[in-house]
Amino acid sequence: MLYSHVITERFRRPRFRGALPEADARFEDVNPLCGDRIRIECRLAEGRVADARFAGDSCAICAASADLLLEMVLGQPAEFAHGVSVERLLEKLEADIRPSRMKCVTLPLSVLQGALNGKAVAR
Amino acid sequence: MTLGEQCRRDFPILARTVNGHPLVYLDSAASSQKPAQVIEAVQRYYERSHSNVHRSIHTLGEEATELYEAARDAVRGFIGARFREEIVFTRGTTDAINLVAQAVGRTLQPGDEILVTEMEHHSNLIPWQMACRDHAAVLKAVPVLEGAYLDMDAFHRLLSPRTRVVAVTHVSNVLGTINPVGEIARKTRDAGALLLVDGAQAAPHLALDVAALGADFYVFSGHKMLGPTGIGVLYGRREVLERLEPAWGGGEMIKEVWIDRAQWNDLPWRFEPGTPPIAGAVGLHAAVEYLGKLGMERVSAHERALTGQCLEALARIPEVTLYGPMNPEVRGAVVAFNVHGLHPHDGAALLDQRGIAVRAGHHCAQPLMKRLGIVGTLRASFSVYNTAVDVERLAQAVGALGDEL
Numbered sequence: 001m002l003y004s005h006v007i008t009e010r011f012r013r014p015r016f017r018g019a020l021p022e023a024d025a026r027f028e029d030v031n032p033l034c035g036d037r038i039r040i041e042c043r044l045a046e047g048r049v050a051d052a053r054f055a056g057d058s059c060a061i062c063a064a065s066a067d068l069l070l071e072m073v074l075g076q077p078a079e080f081a082h083g084v085s086v087e088r089l090l091e092k093l094e095a096d097i098r099p100s101r102m103k104c105v106t107l108p109l110s111v112l113q114g115a116l117n118g119k120a121v122a123r
Numbered sequence: 124m125t126l127g128e129q130c131r132r133d134f135p136i137l138a139r140t141v142n143g144h145p146l147v148y149l150d151s152a153a154s155s156q157k158p159a160q161v162i163e164a165v166q167r168y169y170e171r172s173h174s175n176v177h178r179s180i181h182t183l184g185e186e187a188t189e190l191y192e193a194a195r196d197a198v199r200g201f202i203g204a205r206f207r208e209e210i211v212f213t214r215g216t217t218d219a220i221n222l223v224a225q226a227v228g229r230t231l232q233p234g235d236e237i238l239v240t241e242m243e244h245h246s247n248l249i250p251w252q253m254a255c256r257d258h259a260a261v262l263k264a265v266p267v268l269e270g271a272y273l274d275m276d277a278f279h280r281l282l283s284p285r286t287r288v289v290a291v292t293h294v295s296n297v298l299g300t301i302n303p304v305g306e307i308a309r310k311t312r313d314a315g316a317l318l319l320v321d322g323a324q325a326a327p328h329l330a331l332d333v334a335a336l337g338a339d340f341y342v343f344s345g346h347k348m349l350g351p352t353g354i355g356v357l358y359g360r361r362e363v364l365e366r367l368e369p370a371w372g373g374g375e376m377i378k379e380v381w382i383d384r385a386q387w388n389d390l391p392w393r394f395e396p397g398t399p400p401i402a403g404a405v406g407l408h409a410a411v412e413y414l415g416k417l418g419m420e421r422v423s424a425h426e427r428a429l430t431g432q433c434l435e436a437l438a439r440i441p442e443v444t445l446y447g448p449m450n451p452e453v454r455g456a457v458v459a460f461n462v463h464g465l466h467p468h469d470g471a472a473l474l475d476q477r478g479i480a481v482r483a484g485h486h487c488a489q490p491l492m493k494r495l496g497i498v499g500t501l502r503a504s505f506s507v508y509n510t511a512v513d514v515e516r517l518a519q520a521v522g523a524l525g526d527e528l
Contacts, residue, residue, distance in 0.1 A: 002473050008528060034468055035485040035498050057498050059466035060528055104468070 003060060004095040010064035015071060017063070020053040027114035028056070031107050033100075036062055040070070040111045042081075049073045049081050054108065061093075061101055066108035068092050073112070082116050084109060126417065126425040127510035133158035133413075134508050144478025147513045152296055152324060152457045152504030153482050154346045157406075161349055164409035165402050176401055177375060177392075191401050194408035195391070198356055201411040202341065203332035206361050208390035212399050215355035216323040217246040219342035220290070222357060222394060223319055225370035227288055228254030236285045238316075240265040240273055240302075241494050242295045245487040247321040251290055260287070267494055271298055271448045279310065286316040293325035293341075294455035297486045297500065298447030299430070301325075301455055308337040317363065323347055326356075327506065328426055328456050330419035339363045345403060349507070350410035354403025357394070364390050373397045414507075422507055426456035429505045429514055433458045436518035442525045446500060456505040459486070462524050467499040473527050474501075477520050 001008075020026075020041035028039035038056040042049055052074060054066040069089060073081035086106055090097060097105055131137055134156045139146050148156060168190060174183035176191045195210045204210060213219040231237075237251045241264050255262045263281050266274045273291075282289070289311045294301050304320050311318040319340040325331065327348035333341045340363070345354035359367075369376055369387060373396030378386045387393045414422060431451035437443045442463040448454045462470050471483035482502040485492045492499060503517055 002469075002476055002527065011528065033484065035489060035492060036466075037498075057466075059468040061469075101468070101472070 003064075004093060006068070006092070006094045007060055007064040010067045011060035014054075014063060014067040016053055016067050016074075017055065018053045019055055020051060023051075023053075025115040025118065027111050027117075029107065029111050029114060031058075031062070031103050033103050034059070036104070036107070038062060038066055038107050038111050040066065040108065040115050042112075042115055044078060048075060048077050050075075052112075054111075058107075059101075059104055061095070061097065061104040062107055064093060065089060065105045066111075069108050069112060078116050082113055084112075125510060126421060127429070127508060127513075130158070130417070130507045131510065133160065135159055135162070137508060141478040141480070142476050147477075147479040147516050149503040149505065149509065149513060149517060150480045150482050151327070151506035151509075152347065152502065154352070155327060155349050155506045156508065157349055157351070157410075158413055160413050161351065161406045161409040165351060165406040168402055168405040173402070175398055187401055190408070191399065191404050194404035197408045197411050201331070201415060202326065202356075202358060203334050204358050205334050209358055209361050209364065211357040211359060211364075211391045211394040212404055213342075213355040213357050214353055214400060215344040215346070216321060216342050217250075217355075219340075219355050219357035220247055220319065220321065221250045222370045223340050223342070223359075224250035224254045226367045226394075227317060228258055228260075229368060231255075231258035231260045231287060233259035234285060235260045235287045236263055236283060237261070238263050238265065238278075238281055238286050238289045240291050241267045242273070242298060242300065242488065242491050243290070243292055244296050244321065244323070245489070246323075247290050247292060247319075248490070251288070261285075264490070265291075267298075267491065270446060270495055271300055273300075273302055275303065275306070278307065282310060282314045282316070284314070286311075286314055288317045288319060290319045290321070292321040292323075294322075294328070294457075295447070295488075295491075296324045296457065297459050297488050297491055297502065299454040299457040299459070300448055301329075301453050304338065305336060312337060324455055324457070327414075328419075329423055333358050345407040345410065348407075348410055349413055351400075351403045351406035354400045354407050356407075359394075361390065364394070369393050369396070371396050375399075417507060425507065426505045426509075427451050427454075429509055429511070430454060430456050430458060432511060433503060433505075433514045433517065436514060437521060440518070440522045443521065446495065457502055458504070459500040459502045460521075461497065461500050462521060465524055465528060467501045469528055470501050470521075470524055473524055474517075474520055477516075479517055479520055481517070 023041035172186040326343035467483035
Protein backbone atom coordinates (compact mmCIF):
# COMPACT_ATOMS: atom_id res chain seq x y z
CA MET A 1 0.00 0.00 0.00
CA LEU A 2 1.36 3.36 -1.05
CA TYR A 3 -0.25 5.64 1.52
CA SER A 4 -1.49 5.05 5.04
CA HIS A 5 -5.05 3.94 5.65
CA VAL A 6 -5.79 7.37 7.13
CA ILE A 7 -4.69 9.12 3.93
CA THR A 8 -6.63 6.93 1.51
CA GLU A 9 -9.73 7.00 3.70
CA ARG A 10 -9.66 10.79 4.10
CA PHE A 11 -8.97 11.23 0.40
CA ARG A 12 -11.88 8.99 -0.62
CA ARG A 13 -14.37 10.26 1.92
CA PRO A 14 -13.37 13.73 3.05
CA ARG A 15 -15.49 15.23 5.79
CA PHE A 16 -14.54 18.86 5.34
CA ARG A 17 -14.36 19.30 1.59
CA GLY A 18 -16.56 22.08 0.28
CA ALA A 19 -17.25 25.79 0.51
CA LEU A 20 -18.27 27.96 3.42
CA PRO A 21 -20.02 31.04 2.01
CA GLU A 22 -20.49 32.56 5.47
CA ALA A 23 -16.77 32.27 6.28
CA ASP A 24 -15.06 35.21 7.92
CA ALA A 25 -11.54 33.96 7.30
CA ARG A 26 -10.26 32.45 4.10
CA PHE A 27 -6.97 31.98 2.32
CA GLU A 28 -5.56 29.99 -0.55
CA ASP A 29 -2.10 29.19 -1.76
CA VAL A 30 -0.22 27.12 -4.27
CA ASN A 31 2.28 24.33 -3.95
CA PRO A 32 4.98 25.49 -6.37
CA LEU A 33 6.17 21.91 -6.83
CA CYS A 34 3.01 20.73 -8.52
CA GLY A 35 0.80 23.80 -8.94
CA ASP A 36 -1.78 22.37 -6.56
CA ARG A 37 -4.01 25.00 -5.00
CA ILE A 38 -5.75 24.67 -1.65
CA ARG A 39 -8.32 27.06 -0.22
CA ILE A 40 -9.43 26.98 3.40
CA GLU A 41 -12.43 28.87 4.73
CA CYS A 42 -13.25 29.26 8.42
CA ARG A 43 -16.09 30.68 10.43
CA LEU A 44 -14.95 31.99 13.78
CA ALA A 45 -17.20 32.44 16.83
CA GLU A 46 -16.05 33.64 20.23
CA GLY A 47 -12.44 33.12 19.25
CA ARG A 48 -13.00 29.51 18.24
CA VAL A 49 -13.10 27.77 14.86
CA ALA A 50 -16.85 27.19 14.59
CA ASP A 51 -16.74 25.67 11.10
CA ALA A 52 -14.20 25.09 8.36
CA ARG A 53 -14.00 23.74 4.82
CA PHE A 54 -11.29 23.17 2.26
CA ALA A 55 -11.40 23.12 -1.51
CA GLY A 56 -8.89 22.58 -4.27
CA ASP A 57 -7.53 20.22 -6.83
CA SER A 58 -4.79 18.33 -5.06
CA CYS A 59 -3.14 14.99 -4.52
CA ALA A 60 -4.35 12.50 -1.93
CA ILE A 61 -1.76 13.48 0.68
CA CYS A 62 -2.64 17.16 0.47
CA ALA A 63 -6.39 16.53 0.57
CA ALA A 64 -6.06 14.14 3.51
CA SER A 65 -3.83 16.57 5.34
CA ALA A 66 -6.36 19.39 4.87
CA ASP A 67 -9.29 17.22 5.91
CA LEU A 68 -7.57 15.95 9.04
CA LEU A 69 -6.27 19.38 9.97
CA LEU A 70 -9.74 20.91 9.84
CA GLU A 71 -11.10 18.12 12.02
CA MET A 72 -8.30 18.76 14.52
CA VAL A 73 -9.04 22.47 14.81
CA LEU A 74 -12.82 22.40 14.69
CA GLY A 75 -14.21 23.82 17.94
CA GLN A 76 -10.73 24.78 19.10
CA PRO A 77 -9.51 28.29 19.93
CA ALA A 78 -7.92 30.08 16.97
CA GLU A 79 -4.56 30.11 18.78
CA PHE A 80 -4.62 26.32 18.97
CA ALA A 81 -5.40 26.08 15.28
CA HIS A 82 -2.56 28.45 14.59
CA GLY A 83 -0.13 26.35 16.56
CA VAL A 84 -0.73 22.87 15.12
CA SER A 85 2.67 21.41 14.35
CA VAL A 86 3.71 19.46 11.28
CA GLU A 87 4.85 16.63 13.56
CA ARG A 88 1.39 16.34 15.10
CA LEU A 89 -0.23 16.30 11.68
CA LEU A 90 2.16 13.59 10.42
CA GLU A 91 1.48 11.53 13.50
CA LYS A 92 -2.27 11.74 12.91
CA LEU A 93 -1.83 10.91 9.22
CA GLU A 94 0.03 7.77 10.32
CA ALA A 95 2.19 8.20 7.28
CA ASP A 96 5.83 7.99 6.42
CA ILE A 97 6.05 10.95 4.07
CA ARG A 98 9.01 11.34 1.77
CA PRO A 99 10.81 14.70 1.66
CA SER A 100 9.54 15.26 -1.91
CA ARG A 101 5.93 15.10 -0.68
CA MET A 102 6.28 17.02 2.61
CA LYS A 103 4.97 20.19 1.00
CA CYS A 104 1.73 18.30 0.27
CA VAL A 105 1.30 17.84 4.03
CA THR A 106 2.35 21.32 5.08
CA LEU A 107 0.46 23.37 2.49
CA PRO A 108 -2.93 23.13 4.29
CA LEU A 109 -1.20 24.10 7.52
CA SER A 110 0.24 27.30 6.09
CA VAL A 111 -3.02 28.07 4.30
CA LEU A 112 -4.97 27.71 7.56
CA GLN A 113 -2.46 29.95 9.30
CA GLY A 114 -2.83 32.45 6.47
CA ALA A 115 -6.60 32.43 6.88
CA LEU A 116 -6.37 32.97 10.63
CA ASN A 117 -3.83 35.72 10.13
CA GLY A 118 -6.41 37.47 8.00
CA LYS A 119 -4.31 37.43 4.84
CA ALA A 120 -5.98 38.47 1.65
CA VAL A 121 -6.61 35.64 -0.78
CA ALA A 122 -3.51 35.19 -2.88
CA ARG A 123 -3.97 35.78 -6.60
CA MET B 124 18.00 -7.12 -31.41
CA THR B 125 16.28 -3.75 -31.29
CA LEU B 126 18.18 -0.54 -30.66
CA GLY B 127 16.77 -0.38 -27.13
CA GLU B 128 17.92 -3.89 -26.25
CA GLN B 129 21.33 -3.20 -27.74
CA CYS B 130 21.78 0.10 -25.87
CA ARG B 131 20.41 -1.00 -22.49
CA ARG B 132 23.58 -2.90 -21.69
CA ASP B 133 25.63 0.29 -21.92
CA PHE B 134 23.68 1.99 -19.10
CA PRO B 135 24.80 0.65 -15.70
CA ILE B 136 21.94 2.27 -13.80
CA LEU B 137 19.35 0.22 -15.69
CA ALA B 138 20.59 -2.89 -13.89
CA ARG B 139 19.33 -1.67 -10.54
CA THR B 140 16.02 -2.40 -8.87
CA VAL B 141 13.64 0.17 -7.41
CA ASN B 142 11.20 -0.85 -4.69
CA GLY B 143 11.87 -4.48 -5.48
CA HIS B 144 11.25 -4.19 -9.23
CA PRO B 145 13.66 -3.84 -12.14
CA LEU B 146 13.89 -0.13 -12.93
CA VAL B 147 11.80 1.10 -15.86
CA TYR B 148 13.15 4.57 -16.53
CA LEU B 149 10.64 6.69 -18.45
CA ASP B 150 11.78 10.15 -17.39
CA SER B 151 14.48 10.89 -19.95
CA ALA B 152 12.84 14.16 -20.99
CA ALA B 153 13.68 15.42 -17.51
CA SER B 154 17.16 13.91 -17.57
CA SER B 155 18.49 10.93 -19.44
CA GLN B 156 20.68 8.20 -18.00
CA LYS B 157 24.36 7.95 -18.95
CA PRO B 158 26.14 5.17 -20.83
CA ALA B 159 29.37 3.70 -19.46
CA GLN B 160 31.16 5.43 -22.36
CA VAL B 161 30.23 8.86 -20.93
CA ILE B 162 30.86 7.94 -17.30
CA GLU B 163 34.27 6.51 -18.19
CA ALA B 164 35.26 9.52 -20.30
CA VAL B 165 34.54 11.86 -17.39
CA GLN B 166 36.38 9.57 -14.97
CA ARG B 167 39.36 9.25 -17.32
CA TYR B 168 39.50 13.02 -17.64
CA TYR B 169 39.54 13.54 -13.88
CA GLU B 170 42.02 10.74 -13.31
CA ARG B 171 44.47 11.70 -16.05
CA SER B 172 44.05 15.15 -17.52
CA HIS B 173 42.21 17.49 -15.20
CA SER B 174 43.49 21.02 -14.98
CA ASN B 175 42.14 24.45 -15.84
CA VAL B 176 41.85 25.24 -19.51
CA HIS B 177 43.36 27.83 -21.82
CA ARG B 178 46.06 29.44 -19.70
CA SER B 179 47.82 26.62 -17.91
CA ILE B 180 51.28 26.26 -19.41
CA HIS B 181 51.84 22.67 -18.43
CA THR B 182 51.01 19.27 -19.85
CA LEU B 183 47.76 18.75 -17.98
CA GLY B 184 46.57 22.23 -18.87
CA GLU B 185 47.25 21.55 -22.52
CA GLU B 186 45.50 18.20 -22.40
CA ALA B 187 42.46 19.67 -20.66
CA THR B 188 42.31 22.48 -23.21
CA GLU B 189 42.59 20.03 -26.09
CA LEU B 190 39.81 17.88 -24.66
CA TYR B 191 37.57 20.87 -24.02
CA GLU B 192 38.03 22.31 -27.49
CA ALA B 193 37.69 18.88 -29.10
CA ALA B 194 34.28 18.65 -27.45
CA ARG B 195 33.33 21.90 -29.17
CA ASP B 196 34.29 20.49 -32.55
CA ALA B 197 32.32 17.32 -31.87
CA VAL B 198 29.20 19.29 -30.93
CA ARG B 199 29.62 21.50 -34.00
CA GLY B 200 29.61 18.45 -36.21
CA PHE B 201 26.75 16.80 -34.36
CA ILE B 202 24.34 19.71 -34.87
CA GLY B 203 25.60 20.77 -38.30
CA ALA B 204 26.95 24.20 -37.41
CA ARG B 205 29.33 25.78 -39.93
CA PHE B 206 31.90 27.23 -37.55
CA ARG B 207 33.34 26.25 -34.19
CA GLU B 208 33.00 29.89 -33.08
CA GLU B 209 29.27 29.32 -33.14
CA ILE B 210 29.36 26.80 -30.29
CA VAL B 211 29.29 28.38 -26.83
CA PHE B 212 29.33 26.07 -23.83
CA THR B 213 26.91 27.01 -21.07
CA ARG B 214 25.67 25.33 -17.92
CA GLY B 215 22.53 24.14 -19.70
CA THR B 216 19.56 25.22 -21.76
CA THR B 217 18.27 27.61 -19.10
CA ASP B 218 21.67 29.24 -18.78
CA ALA B 219 21.93 29.59 -22.57
CA ILE B 220 18.51 31.23 -22.89
CA ASN B 221 19.28 33.62 -20.05
CA LEU B 222 22.55 34.50 -21.76
CA VAL B 223 20.75 35.36 -24.98
CA ALA B 224 17.90 37.16 -23.21
CA GLN B 225 20.40 39.30 -21.30
CA ALA B 226 22.60 40.05 -24.28
CA VAL B 227 19.79 40.69 -26.75
CA GLY B 228 17.75 42.36 -24.00
CA ARG B 229 20.28 45.18 -23.83
CA THR B 230 19.51 46.07 -27.43
CA LEU B 231 15.74 46.34 -26.84
CA GLN B 232 13.93 49.65 -27.06
CA PRO B 233 10.71 50.45 -25.20
CA GLY B 234 7.80 49.04 -27.16
CA ASP B 235 9.86 46.35 -28.90
CA GLU B 236 8.19 42.98 -28.90
CA ILE B 237 9.27 39.47 -27.95
CA LEU B 238 7.16 36.63 -29.28
CA VAL B 239 7.00 33.35 -27.36
CA THR B 240 4.41 30.56 -27.40
CA GLU B 241 1.97 29.13 -24.89
CA MET B 242 3.79 25.81 -24.90
CA GLU B 243 7.16 27.11 -23.72
CA HIS B 244 8.95 25.61 -20.76
CA HIS B 245 9.36 28.27 -18.05
CA SER B 246 13.03 28.47 -19.01
CA ASN B 247 12.07 29.89 -22.41
CA LEU B 248 9.53 32.26 -20.89
CA ILE B 249 10.79 33.77 -17.63
CA PRO B 250 14.10 35.09 -19.08
CA TRP B 251 12.05 36.92 -21.73
CA GLN B 252 9.62 38.23 -19.12
CA MET B 253 12.63 39.63 -17.27
CA ALA B 254 14.14 41.16 -20.40
CA CYS B 255 10.80 42.78 -21.24
CA ARG B 256 10.42 44.11 -17.72
CA ASP B 257 13.94 45.56 -17.73
CA HIS B 258 13.65 47.22 -21.12
CA ALA B 259 9.94 48.13 -21.28
CA ALA B 260 9.43 45.67 -24.10
CA VAL B 261 6.21 43.79 -24.77
CA LEU B 262 5.83 40.02 -24.46
CA LYS B 263 3.36 38.27 -26.74
CA ALA B 264 2.48 34.59 -27.01
CA VAL B 265 1.33 32.37 -29.87
CA PRO B 266 -1.66 30.31 -28.64
CA VAL B 267 -1.88 26.53 -28.72
CA LEU B 268 -4.75 25.07 -30.75
CA GLU B 269 -6.58 21.79 -30.16
CA GLY B 270 -4.34 21.15 -27.17
CA ALA B 271 -1.53 20.23 -29.53
CA TYR B 272 -0.40 22.68 -32.20
CA LEU B 273 0.84 26.24 -32.48
CA ASP B 274 -1.70 28.58 -34.01
CA MET B 275 0.39 29.50 -37.05
CA ASP B 276 -2.16 32.04 -38.28
CA ALA B 277 -1.79 33.81 -34.96
CA PHE B 278 2.00 33.54 -35.30
CA HIS B 279 1.87 35.33 -38.65
CA ARG B 280 -0.45 37.98 -37.21
CA LEU B 281 1.64 38.53 -34.08
CA LEU B 282 4.93 38.77 -35.98
CA SER B 283 5.30 42.48 -36.62
CA PRO B 284 7.95 45.05 -37.51
CA ARG B 285 8.23 45.61 -33.76
CA THR B 286 9.12 41.97 -33.11
CA ARG B 287 12.77 41.69 -32.15
CA VAL B 288 12.95 38.10 -30.95
CA VAL B 289 10.92 34.97 -31.53
CA ALA B 290 11.58 32.29 -28.89
CA VAL B 291 10.02 28.91 -29.55
CA THR B 292 10.55 25.34 -28.51
CA HIS B 293 11.48 22.83 -31.19
CA VAL B 294 9.68 19.98 -29.39
CA SER B 295 7.19 20.57 -26.56
CA ASN B 296 8.30 18.92 -23.33
CA VAL B 297 4.65 18.18 -22.50
CA LEU B 298 2.74 17.68 -25.73
CA GLY B 299 5.65 16.31 -27.70
CA THR B 300 4.57 18.50 -30.61
CA ILE B 301 7.34 19.02 -33.15
CA ASN B 302 6.90 22.64 -34.14
CA PRO B 303 7.44 23.88 -37.72
CA VAL B 304 10.66 25.66 -36.81
CA GLY B 305 11.84 25.84 -40.44
CA GLU B 306 8.80 27.88 -41.44
CA ILE B 307 9.09 29.94 -38.25
CA ALA B 308 12.76 30.63 -39.06
CA ARG B 309 11.94 31.89 -42.58
CA LYS B 310 9.12 34.13 -41.40
CA THR B 311 11.15 35.45 -38.48
CA ARG B 312 14.04 36.33 -40.74
CA ASP B 313 11.69 38.04 -43.20
CA ALA B 314 10.36 40.10 -40.31
CA GLY B 315 13.90 41.15 -39.39
CA ALA B 316 13.73 39.52 -35.96
CA LEU B 317 16.04 37.02 -34.25
CA LEU B 318 14.93 33.44 -33.67
CA LEU B 319 15.87 31.37 -30.62
CA VAL B 320 14.90 27.71 -30.76
CA ASP B 321 14.81 25.76 -27.50
CA GLY B 322 16.17 22.39 -28.58
CA ALA B 323 16.29 20.76 -25.14
CA GLN B 324 13.74 18.12 -26.19
CA ALA B 325 14.93 17.89 -29.79
CA ALA B 326 18.72 17.53 -29.68
CA PRO B 327 18.56 14.13 -27.89
CA HIS B 328 16.09 12.71 -30.41
CA LEU B 329 16.25 14.31 -33.87
CA ALA B 330 18.95 14.66 -36.48
CA LEU B 331 19.82 18.36 -36.44
CA ASP B 332 21.16 20.69 -39.09
CA VAL B 333 21.18 24.09 -37.44
CA ALA B 334 22.79 25.80 -40.41
CA ALA B 335 20.01 24.63 -42.72
CA LEU B 336 17.35 25.36 -40.12
CA GLY B 337 18.30 29.02 -40.12
CA ALA B 338 17.70 29.80 -36.46
CA ASP B 339 19.89 32.53 -34.99
CA PHE B 340 20.20 30.67 -31.69
CA TYR B 341 19.69 27.01 -30.94
CA VAL B 342 20.09 25.87 -27.34
CA PHE B 343 20.14 22.52 -25.58
CA SER B 344 21.38 20.63 -22.50
CA GLY B 345 23.92 17.83 -22.22
CA HIS B 346 22.16 15.92 -19.46
CA LYS B 347 19.06 15.21 -21.54
CA MET B 348 21.17 13.65 -24.30
CA LEU B 349 23.17 11.06 -22.36
CA GLY B 350 25.76 13.62 -21.22
CA PRO B 351 26.60 14.99 -17.78
CA THR B 352 24.67 17.66 -15.88
CA GLY B 353 26.06 21.18 -15.82
CA ILE B 354 26.87 21.44 -19.53
CA GLY B 355 24.75 22.96 -22.24
CA VAL B 356 25.19 24.48 -25.65
CA LEU B 357 24.34 27.80 -27.17
CA TYR B 358 24.66 27.67 -30.91
CA GLY B 359 24.63 31.22 -32.25
CA ARG B 360 24.93 32.26 -35.87
CA ARG B 361 28.39 33.81 -36.20
CA GLU B 362 27.17 37.11 -37.68
CA VAL B 363 24.73 37.47 -34.79
CA LEU B 364 27.14 36.55 -32.01
CA GLU B 365 29.71 38.97 -33.43
CA ARG B 366 27.28 41.86 -33.01
CA LEU B 367 26.33 40.98 -29.43
CA GLU B 368 27.92 42.32 -26.30
CA PRO B 369 28.75 39.58 -23.77
CA ALA B 370 26.10 38.98 -21.15
CA TRP B 371 28.48 38.30 -18.28
CA GLY B 372 32.03 39.33 -17.55
CA GLY B 373 34.99 37.54 -16.00
CA GLY B 374 38.20 35.79 -16.84
CA GLU B 375 38.83 34.27 -20.23
CA MET B 376 36.21 36.37 -22.04
CA ILE B 377 38.66 39.24 -22.52
CA LYS B 378 41.69 40.03 -24.66
CA GLU B 379 43.11 42.94 -22.74
CA VAL B 380 42.01 44.63 -19.57
CA TRP B 381 42.62 48.05 -18.10
CA ILE B 382 41.25 49.24 -14.80
CA ASP B 383 38.38 51.08 -16.46
CA ARG B 384 37.75 49.05 -19.60
CA ALA B 385 38.38 45.81 -21.42
CA GLN B 386 38.57 44.46 -24.90
CA TRP B 387 36.50 41.35 -25.50
CA ASN B 388 37.96 38.05 -26.54
CA ASP B 389 37.13 36.36 -29.84
CA LEU B 390 34.18 34.06 -30.34
CA PRO B 391 33.20 31.76 -28.73
CA TRP B 392 35.22 32.50 -25.57
CA ARG B 393 33.70 35.99 -25.35
CA PHE B 394 30.59 34.30 -23.99
CA GLU B 395 32.35 31.85 -21.67
CA PRO B 396 33.59 33.79 -18.64
CA GLY B 397 35.15 31.86 -15.78
CA THR B 398 36.26 28.26 -15.63
CA PRO B 399 33.90 26.33 -17.90
CA PRO B 400 32.37 22.92 -17.20
CA ILE B 401 35.36 21.05 -18.61
CA ALA B 402 34.42 17.57 -17.41
CA GLY B 403 30.89 18.26 -18.64
CA ALA B 404 32.23 19.08 -22.10
CA VAL B 405 34.33 15.91 -22.11
CA GLY B 406 31.26 13.88 -21.15
CA LEU B 407 29.09 15.61 -23.74
CA HIS B 408 31.71 14.79 -26.36
CA ALA B 409 31.41 11.11 -25.44
CA ALA B 410 27.60 11.41 -25.52
CA VAL B 411 27.42 12.90 -29.01
CA GLU B 412 29.89 10.29 -30.21
CA TYR B 413 27.66 7.59 -28.75
CA LEU B 414 24.56 9.05 -30.40
CA GLY B 415 26.46 9.67 -33.62
CA LYS B 416 27.51 6.03 -33.81
CA LEU B 417 23.92 4.90 -33.34
CA GLY B 418 22.81 7.41 -35.98
CA MET B 419 20.17 9.98 -35.12
CA GLU B 420 17.81 8.77 -37.84
CA ARG B 421 17.83 5.37 -36.20
CA VAL B 422 17.41 6.90 -32.74
CA SER B 423 14.39 8.89 -33.97
CA ALA B 424 12.79 5.86 -35.60
CA HIS B 425 13.29 3.78 -32.46
CA GLU B 426 11.75 6.40 -30.19
CA ARG B 427 8.91 7.10 -32.62
CA ALA B 428 8.00 3.42 -32.52
CA LEU B 429 7.97 3.42 -28.71
CA THR B 430 5.91 6.62 -28.65
CA GLY B 431 3.40 5.08 -31.06
CA GLN B 432 3.23 1.88 -29.02
CA CYS B 433 2.71 3.91 -25.83
CA LEU B 434 -0.03 6.09 -27.34
CA GLU B 435 -1.86 3.01 -28.59
CA ALA B 436 -1.54 1.09 -25.34
CA LEU B 437 -2.64 3.97 -23.14
CA ALA B 438 -5.51 4.91 -25.47
CA ARG B 439 -6.98 1.45 -24.81
CA ILE B 440 -7.34 2.24 -21.09
CA PRO B 441 -10.73 3.96 -20.61
CA GLU B 442 -9.62 6.07 -17.60
CA VAL B 443 -6.70 7.60 -19.50
CA THR B 444 -6.70 11.02 -21.17
CA LEU B 445 -3.82 11.62 -23.58
CA TYR B 446 -2.43 15.03 -24.50
CA GLY B 447 -0.68 16.26 -27.63
CA PRO B 448 -0.74 15.06 -31.24
CA MET B 449 -1.92 11.47 -31.61
CA ASN B 450 0.26 10.88 -34.66
CA PRO B 451 3.75 9.80 -33.51
CA GLU B 452 5.19 11.03 -36.83
CA VAL B 453 4.78 14.65 -35.71
CA ARG B 454 5.64 14.11 -32.10
CA GLY B 455 8.77 13.79 -29.99
CA ALA B 456 9.45 11.03 -27.50
CA VAL B 457 7.09 12.18 -24.74
CA VAL B 458 3.60 11.05 -23.83
CA ALA B 459 1.67 13.15 -21.30
CA PHE B 460 -1.48 11.65 -19.85
CA ASN B 461 -3.86 11.65 -16.91
CA VAL B 462 -5.78 8.89 -15.20
CA HIS B 463 -9.33 9.84 -14.29
CA GLY B 464 -9.75 10.62 -10.59
CA LEU B 465 -6.05 10.34 -9.87
CA HIS B 466 -3.77 13.26 -9.14
CA PRO B 467 -0.57 12.99 -11.24
CA HIS B 468 1.64 12.95 -8.14
CA ASP B 469 -0.32 10.09 -6.64
CA GLY B 470 -0.10 8.28 -9.97
CA ALA B 471 3.67 8.78 -10.16
CA ALA B 472 4.09 7.59 -6.57
CA LEU B 473 2.06 4.46 -7.32
CA LEU B 474 4.09 3.75 -10.47
CA ASP B 475 7.31 4.29 -8.53
CA GLN B 476 6.24 1.49 -6.20
CA ARG B 477 6.47 -0.77 -9.23
CA GLY B 478 9.87 0.54 -10.20
CA ILE B 479 8.51 2.76 -12.98
CA ALA B 480 9.92 6.29 -13.07
CA VAL B 481 7.72 8.86 -14.79
CA ARG B 482 7.40 12.60 -14.38
CA ALA B 483 4.35 14.17 -12.80
CA GLY B 484 3.24 17.74 -12.39
CA HIS B 485 3.13 20.87 -14.52
CA HIS B 486 6.46 20.12 -16.22
CA CYS B 487 7.53 23.76 -15.83
CA ALA B 488 4.86 24.73 -18.35
CA GLN B 489 2.17 26.35 -16.24
CA PRO B 490 0.72 28.58 -18.99
CA LEU B 491 0.20 25.43 -21.08
CA MET B 492 -1.45 23.65 -18.11
CA LYS B 493 -3.77 26.65 -17.75
CA ARG B 494 -4.59 26.48 -21.46
CA LEU B 495 -5.34 22.74 -21.13
CA GLY B 496 -7.35 23.44 -17.97
CA ILE B 497 -5.46 20.93 -15.82
CA VAL B 498 -3.17 21.02 -12.79
CA GLY B 499 -0.64 18.66 -14.26
CA THR B 500 -0.10 15.38 -16.03
CA LEU B 501 1.87 12.21 -15.81
CA ARG B 502 4.53 12.00 -18.49
CA ALA B 503 6.40 9.06 -19.89
CA SER B 504 9.39 9.88 -22.07
CA PHE B 505 11.77 7.70 -24.01
CA SER B 506 15.40 7.44 -24.91
CA VAL B 507 17.66 5.08 -26.79
CA TYR B 508 17.71 2.52 -23.97
CA ASN B 509 13.95 2.03 -23.67
CA THR B 510 12.29 -1.07 -25.05
CA ALA B 511 8.83 -2.33 -25.92
CA VAL B 512 8.88 -4.19 -22.59
CA ASP B 513 9.19 -0.86 -20.75
CA VAL B 514 6.09 0.43 -22.52
CA GLU B 515 4.20 -2.80 -21.79
CA ARG B 516 5.06 -2.58 -18.11
CA LEU B 517 3.92 1.04 -18.02
CA ALA B 518 0.63 0.31 -19.75
CA GLN B 519 -0.04 -2.65 -17.50
CA ALA B 520 0.64 -0.61 -14.35
CA VAL B 521 -1.39 2.38 -15.57
CA GLY B 522 -4.31 0.09 -16.33
CA ALA B 523 -4.35 -0.99 -12.69
CA LEU B 524 -3.93 2.51 -11.22
CA GLY B 525 -7.62 3.33 -10.92
CA ASP B 526 -8.12 0.70 -8.22
CA GLU B 527 -5.02 1.38 -6.19
CA LEU B 528 -5.86 4.50 -4.25
